[in-house]
Amino acid sequence: MEGDPHPVTGMVFDLRELKEILNQEVVEPMDHRFLNREVQPFDRIVPTVENIAAEIWRRLEERIKRQHPSVRLTNVRLYETSDLYVDAGGGA
Amino acid sequence: MNLRLTRRYRFAASHRLHAESLSEQENRRLYGKCNNPYGHGHDYVLDVTVEGPPGASGLVADRAALDGLVRQRVLSRLDHMNLNEDLPEFRTTVPTTENLASLVKKMLLDHWNLPARLARLRISETDRNAFELEIAP
Numbered sequence: 001m002e003g004d005p006h007p008v009t010g011m012v013f014d015l016r017e018l019k020e021i022l023n024q025e026v027v028e029p030m031d032h033r034f035l036n037r038e039v040q041p042f043d044r045i046v047p048t049v050e051n052i053a054a055e056i057w058r059r060l061e062e063r064i065k066r067q068h069p070s071v072r073l074t075n076v077r078l079y080e081t082s083d084l085y086v087d088a089g090g091g092a
Numbered sequence: 093m094n095l096r097l098t099r100r101y102r103f104a105a106s107h108r109l110h111a112e113s114l115s116e117q118e119n120r121r122l123y124g125k126c127n128n129p130y131g132h133g134h135d136y137v138l139d140v141t142v143e144g145p146p147g148a149s150g151l152v153a154d155r156a157a158l159d160g161l162v163r164q165r166v167l168s169r170l171d172h173m174n175l176n177e178d179l180p181e182f183r184t185t186v187p188t189t190e191n192l193a194s195l196v197k198k199m200l201l202d203h204w205n206l207p208a209r210l211a212r213l214r215i216s217e218t219d220r221n222a223f224e225l226e227i228a229p
Binding site: 045046049050051054057058082083086089090 | 094095146149150151155
């Protein structure tokens, strides 16, 4: 995420709130789930690490834009193994 | 949205940093112990980043095709090699990891056959040294 530190708290984003957002949007719906059957949209598209990273990006980006217009989500990095990861970003 | 996939590879190689155009004394001063006559080794870590749309397969790049290309064009030529002696490319340039990154870029781009674009290379020489090469579209 990217933004100016809040003039009072000195934080770009409240980490407790970020943790809550990640729990609600990503961890709770996806953790210990069979992605193909239990998590949308992977009933329709293949749950590759690319598609999962893109879906996490969409969920977070939409919510952060709505609740915190001054902060920008810049990148979501999803590791599949320690030797393979995907970056989903808002770039070109 | 922009998607980039990064895959990590490892290889071991040795090198000696010594510029032919400089005197023995200048080489020692510039490269320090990296100029010792018989070289030294590194466990290099190479991160290859490709960029592109995931398409219907959901894959930015086919893993087997990427691994095959990197193994054939890069790892088979670098792994367990003496970079100064075994690579003709380093007869005239010093095998610093900066130059190694450029060589890896050339090794890959000369034979690139994947639909995704090569976007970035990163080679770390030790835990404290890494070199990144961003490849313009």
